[in-house]
Every structure is written in structure tokens, then in C-alpha cells.
Amino acid sequence: MRVGAGKRVTAADVARSLGLSRATVGFVLNGTTGQRISEATRDRVLAEAARLGYRPHKAAQALRRGSSRLVLLVIPDWPVDFSVSKCVEEASHTLEEAGYSLVTQTHHPVGTARPLWELLDPEVVVGFAPFTPEEVAAMQGCGITKIIPGPEPSPSPPDPLGLDDGPRLQVEHLHTRGHQRLGFAATTDARVSGLVASRLGAAREAAASLGLPPLVVRPVDGAPDAAGQAVQDWLHANVTGVVAYNDDSAATVIGAALRGGLGVPADLAVIGHDDNPYTALFVPSISSIRIDYAGLGRHLAALALRAATGRPLLDGGVDAATAVVARESTGA
Amino acid sequence: MRVGAGKRVTAADVARSLGLSRATVGFVLNGTTGQRISEATRDRVLAEAARLGYRPHKAAQALRRGSSRLVLLVIPDWPVDFSVSKCVEEASHTLEEAGYSLVTQTHHPVGTARPLWELLDPEVVVGFAPFTPEEVAAMQGCGITKIIPGPEPSPSPPDPLGLDDGPRLQVEHLHTRGHQRLGFAATTDARVSGLVASRLGAAREAAASLGLPPLVVRPVDGAPDAAGQAVQDWLHANVTGVVAYNDDSAATVIGAALRGGLGVPADLAVIGHDDNPYTALFVPSISSIRIDYAGLGRHLAALALRAATGRPLLDGGVDAATAVVARESTGA
DNA sequence: CCTCCCCACTAGCACGTGCAAGCGGTCGTG
């Protein structure tokens, strides 16, 4: 019934068309409690609203309500975003049921483009990674008080997202495959240094609790042939299994090993992290850690809702399960 | 000067604090033309606004203005999003200069999560991929009239984004390396079928205009060992160079070739598309097509602005340059 | 001295919504 180029249909239009007051229409459409509206009127309003194609004006609602009902999720500029979309989808679904909307933004280095939290004034800002103090200050300067940062780097006890399981599984997987001396393949990418530290810390703890010798940590990028050097170092240290920070690191290690004439996993077993789709395409295919992004998304949404509404949600805790996906690079 | 938990600072606060009227404050802060404001007053207003940390309320502005000044970019659920962020960054930068903001949304299959265009009422919706008729109808039902869909699949003449250059470059690259009989590695992933068709069409045109025999098209996924079968078919057809739909397809082909005991590029040269970072990590490293995502982003922003404001922008046209990145898989 | 103009600023409306307070009518009760 809408005419394409027509003006916006407001609640006043619906009211006028029925000979009612705008308030009545509002009460019906919002299901306001404590107001007595006859069934007949209610039906008439709903029918007319549908017929005219009424949609509440978001800006007006936000103005009146004083809050935008928006949650901004800041996603780091990781090259990991392939299955983050699952996480986002699940999170927005959960938020939607509570009347909130999720907007995502990939995080650019400060000073390039203006961050969305200045432009949308969201009620809550959630981050996959920690925010810098400057960023927190900027958000607070915009009046944003509900800020949920991502997990802090290394030895901070409470990981709100529970992503520390992955490295433990990596270590245990290599251990059950008979590897004792393990290496850790790190990246020098500054954008993820916090995450690298976090995963390395978790891997170290896991190795220690299994009684394994300390991890031999090497960067596999940055300098030319850093990976080749790392492989050499590991061989000299009798390392037979490598825990990689992520799948890219794992691929880099495997590439260097192959080019050095080594067999994978015969001479060096490697396991990645994140279960990036291309791990299955590699020769040899790369073992990795799969994360339950859907569960993580639900958890994130619950955290945001708790921050937004104040009252605790019924979310029991982190159910973001992680699992090993065993492939050729560790002998599957 | 802001107190953390204080109420929002409004223009009225600034006015009251100076003993001026709210209108004067508004004129100064908006730089309204056709209004005479003394230099002294102007300075006082600006200083006081800064001191109090005044930030205009976005919802109120949107309400008054009647438009949200938002541009929604719908990004398909491709596994390609690694460098799309460059594109987004550049686009939001350009839009920002015109007072608009860019919000991105990865596109979920219809019916899962509620699309953002219902929740933000953006002024323009831009898509990387075409929209389904249902989606267009849904947007129009929300009062969105400015819709810029992505390039249509195959033989549609005007590609608004100018992404058809890549396949041509792929074909020409293999041709200059001496390959005459070419194959095309397609994917069966339904999400990108339109894009596959688009790239295949462009590749076919390029091959035809070079006088090459028709491309031998094979899917490389879907069925088990589809890639192995494809490689066999190509060998029988004396194909020596394969144009892959994207880097994943290229990697799949290379994997199948290697596992079949063939040499790459000795027996089969392969070139991918998108220059996904992992192409450099493969053994052999994978030649690919790099897209100037920054330029694409600027172009997208210009398109959106033209749609939003009505008047044409000074954007000459698509300057989204594509380039071949030659690596080992084609003999570099 | 009166008039007119122009400067610098103010009063107030409109945007569309959510909701507190109020108001006329009817019904039940004493």
C-alpha cells in the first residue's frame, strides 16, 4: 500500500486515518502495559498500521528513549574474519530478541577513519581485542560508559571470552601424538601482539602442567627467511612438534620445512589455530583448532545485554567450545 | 571537563551557561550562513562548547534533518573479506568528508538475523553483490529508495564496480607465459555463483579476443575429488594453464595436481584471484590478481554520495585498478 | 527629531515518538 516516493508514514497518520488520537495508536503499537485499550480498537489500529506500512522512526525513538539500543562490536583487523561472521550473526540474533541491534566495525588504526562510536552513539561497545587507553578515553568522551574490552594479553586470570582453551588443546594434541619437545611459532604482526602473547601464555601453562620442557618460541615472519631460521633452531633443539599462533603461522612453518627438505609431519608436526578454511586445502592439510563461534556470539550478546540493562542475564557462562581438528600435518 | 556519569551536554546547556539563546549556539556550531554573529560571541560559544564537551545528539539531528546520513554497505558472506576492510576504510573516509557515515553488514541468508537496513534506516544501501528481488522489496518497504546493487552476474554490459578486469588479466598473463589451451576452475559454492558466472564470462571474452580456444570449465569442489577429476580432464584436453575463480580454487587445483604427481607450474600453471595473503605462503606460491581495494572504496563512496545528494560527484569513473601478482605457480 | 536600516540576537516551531496525567461516560453499589 505504500507509494514508492511518498512521505514517511507516521503514527499520526495512522491515528488520523482512524479518527483516533496518536497516543492510542502508540499504546497499541508498543503494547504499553497499564493502559486499557478495547480489543476492537487494538485490531483496527494494527490493521491500519499494517495497511499503511507504518514503521517507527528509529531516530525519533532513540531521541525519546534517550538510548540508541545499539551495540557496537569492534572487530580487530585480523585476517581471521572468515568465521567471525558466524559469531556476529549469532550475537545479533540474540541481541535482536532483546530489542537491540548489533553493528560491527573493523578496527582501523587510530586516526584514519572516524570510529563509529562517535557517529552512532551506541549503548555498549564490545571489543574482540583490548582497547588502548586512548580509545577508552575517546569513548568515554562521547558519553559511552558501557565498554566491554576483549581479553587482555598474557597472564590476566579472567579471560572473559574463554579463548584460552585453544592453545591448551594444541599442546595436548601434540603431546598425545608423542611429541615432547615443542616449539611455538609466533608472528611479529603488531596488530595481534596481544593475542599472540595471550595464546603463548596459555600454551606455556599447558606445557608446564603436562611436565613438558619449556616451549622454544620463534617468530616466523618479519625478517626474510625468519621461518627457515626458526625451523633450523627447532631441529637443533630436537623439537618435533610446533604449536603455531594461528593457521597462517602454521602454513609458514610448513612451507619453510618443505622447502628445507623436511617431511611434515614426519620430521616436524605442526598445528595451527582458528581452523581457517584453507587449512584443508594445503598439502599437507593443516591440523587446527576450531572455535565455536556461534556460542561465542551468544556469550558476547549476553555480556552486552547485561551491561546495557544492568540486570544479569541467564547466561550460565562461556560455552564457546573449542575442538581440535586433526589433519595431515600432525599425522592424521 | 565532563563528569563521567553526568547527563548529556546539550546545546541548551552551552547557551544557558553563557546567557545566550539556544539558537545563537546552534548558528555558531553549524556555521549557518545568512546569520550575523559577532566574532566575540562566536568565540565564546566555541570555547564553552569545547569546555563542556558538547557533542550533538545524533538521533536528534537525524530526526530534525529527516535523514540518518548513514550508508549501509552489505558485504556478502564471501570468504574474501580479508582486504575488503581496506576498501571499507577508504570508503568511510570519503563519506566522512561529506558528513556521511558508513556502516557495514555481512550479508546473512534471508531470515536469520534482521537486516540492518530495517534498524538504522540508512539513506543509501550499497551492495558488493546483487540483491535478490525480495531484498529490494524489503528495503523499499522500509522506505529506502537509494539502492546500489553489486555487479550483476554474467553478460551484463555495465559493471558498476569494474571488477571484470581481473579475469582478463588472468587470461592474458597465462597467454604471455605461452599457454594456449586454458581451463577455468569454478566453485560450486552457491553463495558466489553470481560472481563465478561474472568472472567466467569475462575470462571467456578475454580468451576469445586473444583467439584462444574455448575455456575448459570444471568445478573443483562439491563432489569428493572433483579437483582430481578436473585436473585429469584438463590434461586430456592438453590444457596447460588454469584460470581459477579465486585463490581457494587455485589452491585446490594445485593440491590436486601435486597429489597426482604433477609439477606446478611445469605440468600445469595456475593463477588465482584476489591475492589472498596465504597465496604467498603456499608451496608453490600462487600467482594471483590484486585488486585496488582503496580505489574501489573511494569509487563506492562516490556512488553512494551521488545517490544520496542527487548531484553528480567529480569522480571520473572507476579507478579500481587490478594487477597481476606473478608467483611460482605460473613460473615466476 | 523622526525614520529607516541593519546588526546581533531571540522566540518558537517542527521533526516523530513514548508516556504521564487527565477526562468524559457508564456501570455497580449504597
Add this chain to the structure above:
DNA sequence: CACGACCGCTTGCACGTGCTAGTGGGGAGG
């Protein structure tokens, strides 16, 4: 018959902004 209770609805305000119309006052010109 009087009175209160209650139902069903309306009047009207507030949210914060952008901007049009208007207003007081001072200086210039006649």
C-alpha cells in the same frame, strides 16, 4: 438518586536539534 470506580480514550509534554520569522537597539540619513 448520588457517588465512586473503572474503562477507554485524549491532551499535552519532553527528548535535542535546525532554522525561519521576528525583535530591540543603535547609528546614519533626512
